Amino acid sequence: MKLIEAANYEEMSQKAAEIIIAQVKEKPDAVLGLATGSTMLGTYKQLVEDHRQNGTSYRNVRTVNLDEYIGLSPDHPNSYRYYMNQHLFSHIDIPLSQTYLPNGVSDDVEAECQRYEQLIENLGGIDLQLLGIGRNGHIGFNEPGTSFSTPTHVVELAPSTRQANARFFPSLEDVPHQAITMGIATILKSRHILLLAAGTAKAPIMAKLFEGTVTIDMPASVLHTHPNVTVIADQEALSLVPDEKRKVHAK
């Protein structure tokens, strides 16, 4: 696991965007694994700006998102499809037909999970997977206790996750109880994983991550078992990570 330290959120976003742009330039038909949440907003903004100014093209890129709420249709303002269209897809030249998210309103969510897993395989796997980290260590919506061998599956969201995400909804009651998420096994098949973290709310979980213990109680800890993980974090998120741990992982 390589750590790139950033001074602040803006710098984290810029460094993340540089890695994504480099991936797309190296492989114009790359498969990008994308994530949602507040952490990613700055990165998507940078990608949009770069597309406008430098013309980086996404015409042949394919994208697969980590997760989607069950019960929210693509045009629901809190669905992750809506988020992706609003913050990224509608501002770059990617055809929407090449952007994929799990279908949260499928009649058969179990079959949808299998379809999504197969889709990722049919695309040739993920070249670069972007990840945020939940305050309880979740990646995608893989909550603590999730087996590391799970493929795409239906999850019951932890009360703390619903609480953390309630800020985007009119009230806590409106936050869905379930989601479809790529599993940890799905995420680990990605050829390169880029985890982003910013802000003091993430400091305790980042300290735990860099302690290095791999346990299903902390889903992100599985990233220590992957050969190609880059973490970009700002100083607030790293504020509880001791200097010696930072040095060990410094790029």
Ligand SMILES: O=P(O)(O)OC[C@H]1O[C@](O)(CO)[C@@H](O)[C@@H]1O
């Ligand atoms: O970036 P945020 O909003 O802190 O969220 C962190 C993670 O939690 C989720 O929003 C799910 O709760 C992920 O999509 C995200 O990567």
